Amino acid sequence: MKSALRTRLAEKMAGEITLSASPGEAMKKWRLAFNIAPGVLADELNFSPSVISDYEGGRRKNPGTAVVGKIVDSILSIDEANGGRHIRKFAKILYNDFDPDVIYDMHDYNMPVPLTRFCSAIACTHLVGPVDQQIYGYTVVNSENAILQLSANEFNRIYGWSTERALIFTNVSTGKSPMIAIRVTPIQTALRDSPGNLP
Amino acid sequence: MKSALRTRLAEKMAGEITLSASPGEAMKKWRLAFNIAPGVLADELNFSPSVISDYEGGRRKNPGTAVVGKIVDSILSIDEANGGRHIRKFAKILYNDFDPDVIYDMHDYNMPVPLTRFCSAIACTHLVGPVDQQIYGYTVVNSENAILQLSANEFNRIYGWSTERALIFTNVSTGKSPMIAIRVTPIQTALRDSPGNLP
DNA sequence: AGGGCATTTCGGCATTCAACGACATTCTTC
DNA sequence: GAAGAATGTCGTTGAATGCCGAAATGCCCT
Known part of the structure; x- marks a missing residue:
């Protein structure tokens, strides 16, 4: 089971991305905030790297909930695997x-x-x-x-x-x-x- | 400009819907929590009522961010027009x-x-x-x-x-x-x- | 029981997404 | 400054969304 903190952070990220006028930019913002390279994220998702670019560049202006969820989750998983430094940081700020x-x-x-x-x-x-x-x-x-x-x-x-x-x-x-x-x-x-x- | 509280609540709602395994059910949950009839929501959105049903019933399992955003926003607008009772309630709880x-x-x-x-x-x-x-x-x-x-x-x-x-x-x-x-x-x-x- | 309303189901169509892979571009790093 | 790797752009494809309107269902009421 995922920690309550992680869940809350995920919710915030997903909410922000979903409500943003340009979800792609919001996704990028979070990826950068977690200091993750596009290629790494694509890897975690088993996607071709170009997919990340497509979203972040805004070619898909209206991504489905499933994609947003997967991306948020991957970002958090990558950070967790690296010790969860960013998660802790954001958790504190959110808290x-x-x-x-x-x-x-x-x-x-x-x-x-x-x-x-x-x-x-x-x-x-x-x-x-x-x-x-x-x-x-x-x-x-x-x-x-x-x-x-x-x-x-x-x-x-x-x-x-x-x-x-x-x-x-x-x-x-x-x-x-x-x-x-x-x-x-x-x-x-x-x-x-x-x-x-x-x- | 929309109040910070409303924004935060919207983010929570959108986040929850987006991360949910069945976004439709999550949407329904929130609509019910705000005590809004499907028809009223459809009206606010200028949608046909069947659309609401389609989402909530799960025919569209993976709605885009735009739809989720619109629905969340409409729910909040309806409540605001009615005095914002539910918004205040949730705001307090979130707070x-x-x-x-x-x-x-x-x-x-x-x-x-x-x-x-x-x-x-x-x-x-x-x-x-x-x-x-x-x-x-x-x-x-x-x-x-x-x-x-x-x-x-x-x-x-x-x-x-x-x-x-x-x-x-x-x-x-x-x-x-x-x-x-x-x-x-x-x-x-x-x-x-x-x-x-x-x- | 049956009319009137709100809601759900469903077929349909245009549009857009999801994802790939080939290609162009921009960093790195030597 | 050139080889290599990492990113970004784009055409393409099947599949799914977004939305409608007609018909079916359910629900309340007197």
């Missing part, structure tokens, strides 16, 4: 009731990670604030969608399990959204006393 | 993270309702305990699925907003599940001092 378009990833370490190590892992440049700190997790946020979809007090929840974490904002244009996240929460940020220094 | 197969309905009144009035409304027979009480809501639970799917502390959540409520157990065979619900929660029940009197 916290977030749209995966807002929170791309959220993770909590079970041990403190030095900021320097984290920084070098994601190849980022340190600009302000103290370096000798530890973090316990991170959240990757789509700035634009966060502004559009999150209410002020929902912003809080991007802090996940531990608030001592890195917040990674993608899609930043004017820099508005990170500032909102920082100002809107009662939580202290490491930058609190020098926000004016941000580039 | 509390319950499977609609476990909790059939959950409602909280905004004013106390005398037990006698509630009793006569659902035509039930009073067996034990005091009659002169007020309740603030009710929950309809599928006993069997509740036992199978709920963990001990999840049982708590059937109490909803107010704990002074009627719990209605359906599908009761041995009477086990109501007893579990009563024993497992720290909440006082009106029957606490005379459970032995239950028939």
Whole structure:
């Protein structure tokens, strides 16, 4: 029997694909979110790879439920066979009731990670604030969608399990959204006393 | 723009239908859950009523995403036009993270309702305990699925907003599940001092 | 019992899907 | 920059969908 989490995630994926104006794009989005190559997916399905392309490219605009179901299931099976990393990630986000378009990833370490190590892992440049700190997790946020979809007090929840974490904002244009996240929460940020220094 | 709740519910419905081994039956289940007649649904869709029958009866075993989407949307639109009672009900259940197969309905009144009035409304027979009480809501639970799917502390959540409520157990065979619900929660029940009197 | 309604069954037809495989194109990787 | 692998495009085929309307069935009512 499949886990309840897997079932719920499958339902969400299938629902999104089914309701999408272009199911093909939605399928592609999920395949990419799980970081699966078209060929691998085709293999799992015992399909010719071109079939995947046909769907994702939109040649079949109105795929049947059976196909959608098979594809969703295969994506999840592949991930499960690889340790289920993405399933866990999405499960967590779903469980916290977030749209995966807002929170791309959220993770909590079970041990403190030095900021320097984290920084070098994601190849980022340190600009302000103290370096000798530890973090316990991170959240990757789509700035634009966060502004559009999150209410002020929902912003809080991007802090996940531990608030001592890195917040990674993608899609930043004017820099508005990170500032909102920082100002809107009662939580202290490491930058609190020098926000004016941000580039 | 459609409300976030409606969207989420639509996604759940579409997902369930799409993943179901018989999409037709799943469609029917939802139509019935929203208490909508086939003819009315067909009307909203500008379809001939026979189409609904064809799908629900399984003649078309593998409907395309477009059809599923249209049907889900129509069901929701009809309910919305009628005040959105069912949408609110399901939204609440989804929001509390319950499977609609476990909790059939959950409602909280905004004013106390005398037990006698509630009793006569659902035509039930009073067996034990005091009659002169007020309740603030009710929950309809599928006993069997509740036992199978709920963990001990999840049982708590059937109490909803107010704990002074009627719990209605359906599908009761041995009477086990109501007893579990009563024993497992720290909440006082009106029957606490005379459970032995239950028939 | 029988008229009136809602629903299901079913034959039919145009359209589209499901899937393949051949071919063109775009990455990799050396 | 060229060989090889992975993807994408496309023509093709049988099968199934999407939808209708006519006829059959079931259901309520007085």
